Amino acid sequence: PGHVLVIGAGGVSSVAVHKMAMNPAIFGKVTLASRTVSKCDAIAASVKERTGQTVDTHSIDADDVAATTALINQVKPDLLVNLALPYQDLNLMEACLATGTPYLDTANYEPLDTAKFEYSHQWAYQKRFEEAGLMAVLGSGFDPGVTSIFASWVRRHHIPQIRTIDILDCNGGDHGQAFATNFNPEINIREVTAPARHFQDGKWVETAALSTKRAFDFPEVGERNMYLMYHEELESLVTHFPEIERARFWMTFGDAYLTHLEVLQNVGMTSIEPIMYEGREIVPLQFLKAVLPEPAGLGATTKGKTCIGDIITGSTGDGAEKSVYIYNVCDHEDAYRETGNQAVSYTTGVPAMIGAALMLQGKWSGAGVFNMEQLDPDPFMDMLNEHGLPWQMVDWKLPPIS
Ligand code: NDP
Structure with missing residues (x-):
């Protein structure tokens, strides 16, 4: 089983972390870090109560690449799952490159000042992930996902x-x-x-x-x-x-x-x-x-x-x-x-868990930046039926x- 570091502690993260904890054969260890550590602790307490599993928590500003790099080096996860906000995508991709960690998110990068909704910023990382031999999976929520x-x-x-x-x-x-x-x-x-x-x-x-x-x-x-x-x-x-x-x-x-x-x-x-x-x-x-x-x-x-x-x-x-x-x-x-x-967080958090599971199990692999439709849909479709969607x-x- 693998070890994931989840960033962000909102509704989507809460669902994904609960679902990971319900599947300990795939997710041997889950670490949760976000800006407000009390929100991580609340999720960890709920997970403990519902599943008996322990989730370690940390406070992190995901826009601080040096701090995130240090956290990743300390925690040593097999995969980073970004469930913070779209503004953090590029900084977290940088920290993944700096530490040799695969990456997954659920929403495309957005600059703070202009609403663009385009993949250009993240597609620009294709070569660097490819050269590092690392996989980045973009948009593993419901839509996209x-x-x-x-x-x-x-x-x-x-x-x-x-x-x-x-x-x-x-x-x-x-x-x-x-x-x-x-x-x-x-x-x-x-x-x-x-x-x-x-x-x-x-x-x-x-x-x-x-x-x-x-x-x-x-x-x-x-x-x-x-x-x-x-x-x-x-x-x-x-x-x-x-x-x-x-x-x-x-x-x-x-x-x-x-x-x-x-x-x-x-x-x-x-x-x-x-x-x-x-x-x-x-x-x-x-x-x-x-x-x-x-x-x-x-x-x-x-x-x-x-x-x-x-x-x-x-x-x-x-x-x-x-x-x-x-x-x-x-x-x-x-x-x-x-x-x-509620269901909007649930329908996003479950696919984030499934994408992470397929990466940890090696059913999805490759070097570079991938959108969901480029990856094998068959195991994902099976897992949707098995895990609540x-x-x-x-x-x-x-x-x-x-
Ligand atoms: P929330 O606003 O509930 O949660 C976001 C979390 O990220 C909060 O815990 C927040 O911290 C944390 N965060 C924000 N900035 C930072 C930072 N700089 N460093 C560390 N943590 C930070 O959002 P949701 O859970 O609803 O959504 C999460 C993601 O999922 C978003 O990117 C959203 O766009 C995406 N999404 C995708 C969908 C899909 O189908 N693909 C559908 C719905 C959402 P704090 O608690 O301190 O504010």
Whole structure:
């Protein structure tokens, strides 16, 4: 069994660390380090109570490459799992290179000052990881993550020539708060307020944020409005599967959420431009995060289900047309019972654990920087079924989303 060092102690980390501790034959030892060590200790206490396993904890500023390098040299993990924020990705990749440690994360690097959602920064590390003989796996959450694994599994076994892919992300949960985001508010609001972008015939087409809306009847959730957005896995999917003609990403939002967001945007609270306030520079979006409920605290009251998956169309090996819908449904209350976190953290933390398991077991190996769809999807699909995120695939007979 291997030893992992997990960085970050939010909802996603909590789920991943619980799940690692439930699989001691793969994860012989788990060490958890984050900015606020009390959050690590709280996760470790819950893990001890639920599984009997001990998790060592440390305090670390992951933006301090020298400090992280020293911590890695002290702890000597076989793998570093980055479940802090996208801002830390490059600094943690640097520390991994400095110490010869493989790397895995769940979200693409974001500069603090501009919301870009692109892989260029992390793809630029390809040569250095390759030369060091180290593996870096990017985006092992649900989306990105499972949605890309779904695509590569469907491509391998059912539709070798993918023409169109629509990724549909529905959170049908209700947390009982007037306004809250179900993962890190700063990242969530940046993502939702960015212009929508989809891929069509070799080009990116940009449209205004939240301007394209469709109703969709989600399995086990019901009809919800979903909106065209940009999401980082579109970039890597069309890069690695160049036959794709159209790739789009949709996410559901309730009317109340959108009304709150519109007001916050109109008054300037979602801006990432620093302003001066009482002699001190603050970023409005960071201030907003400070007054919103902590996503990790929403688990106890959240009811309902998430449903995330892909509708994929293309031609089979013998040239016939085929469309499938492949998805997972996750219940917020079941997720909370198992690890003390709601389904949005659960659906991200479980795939992070699975990606880490496959790296530790050597089922995924290689030197360089990899996106999920470049790796063997078969063992990952099996582990989703075994570890709490069972998936289903149906032939898609309804008309395509217009
Ligand atoms: P949270 O905000 O709940 O947790 C982030 C954690 O990172 C906090 O514990 C925070 O510390 C810690 N952290 C932040 N900065 C530093 C730093 N400089 N050094 C050390 N630790 C730091 O986020 P989530 O758990 O919701 O999300 C975790 C990651 O997962 C994010 O990158 C998010 O984008 C990604 N994600 C991916 C999804 C997917 O499907 N692929 C879906 C949802 C999330 P502190 O407690 O002190 O604030």
